[in-house]
Amino acid sequence: GAGVSQSPSNKVTEKGKDVELRCDPISGHTALYWYRQRLGQGLEFLIYFQGNSAPDKSGLPSDRFSAERTGESVSTLTIQRTQQEDSAVYLCASSDRDRSNQPQHFGDGTRLSIL
Amino acid sequence: DAKTTQPPSMDCAEGRAANLPCNHSTISGNEYVYWYRQIHSQGPQYIIHGLKNNETNEMASLIITEDRKSSTLILPHATLRDTAVYYCIVLKTPLGTGNQFYFGTGTSLTVIP
Numbered sequence: 499g500a501g502v503s504q505s506p507s508n509k510v511t512e513k514g515k516d517v518e519l520r521c522d523p524i525s526g527h528t529a530l531y532w533y534r535q536r537l538g539q540g541l542e543f544l545i546y547f548q549g550n551s552a553p554d555k556s557g558l559p560s561d562r563f564s565a566e567r568t569g570e571s572v573s574t575l576t577i578q579r580t581q582q583e584d585s586a587v588y589l590c591a592s593s594d595r596d597r598s599n600q601p602q603h604f605g606d607g608t609r610l611s612i613l
Numbered sequence: 614d615a616k617t618t619q620p621p622s623m624d625c626a627e628g629r630a631a632n633l634p635c636n637h638s639t640i641s642g643n644e645y646v647y648w649y650r651q652i653h654s655q656g657p658q659y660i661i662h663g664l665k666n667n668e669t670n671e672m673a674s675l676i677i678t679e680d681r682k683s684s685t686l687i688l689p690h691a692t693l694r695d696t697a698v699y700y701c702i703v704l705k706t707p708l709g710t711g712n713q714f715y716f717g718t719g720t721s722l723t724v725i726p
Binding site: 540541602606607 | 654
């Protein structure tokens with residue numbers, strides 16, 4: 499079946515602009531996660547959704563970052579007033595949280611480059 | 614969550630079994646062992662996970678020692694497309710809480726023709 503889909507796959511924008519990154523999780527997956535991966539580094543957790551609620555936003559690096567999820571499906575990560583340090587690959591993952599210890603399935607990410 | 618230790622790199626001949634070790638000596642009783650891999654420019658790909666019994670699926674086998682302090686991921690017949698960075702993660706995921714995967718540096722596996 500279809501996996502996690504993210505769009506755009508690449509985004510280049512100027513410093514100070516706002517960007518929106520989209521994630522379509524696997525159908526029926528109630529949990530959705532956003533991570534950031536800088537070049538050559540591991541994953542940095544940003545935010546977790548259970549349904550449309552975000553019980554854990556602890557990883558959002560600043561108030562320029564926000565995310566929402568609607569219809570227990572699509573999620574959007576928004577970065578306002580982008581800075582060069584925001585350049586990274588932003589990964590989305592989903593899992594079936596109605597069953598414990600289910601693995602997360604990742605999309606291929608959005609590669610964000612801030613000029 | 615328990616920390617893991619993996620060798621930074623390994624080579625394997627094409628067609629042979631690739632055995633990737635992971636130490637997790639501080640694992641607790643309710644933590645699972647997960648394996649993912651990441652091929653350049655792609656998102657992490659789930660491979661397999663287990664608690665204490667050995668597990669096998671269409672991609673790989675997971676062997677967990679009886680004391681659960683270490684595990685080995687086995688790719689039975691490695692192909693060139695298995696060249697990737699392999700991550701071993703231990704985590705407990707009780708219902709109702711987030712499940713934050715922390716990927717360390719992993720093992721860079723190179724399959725040689």
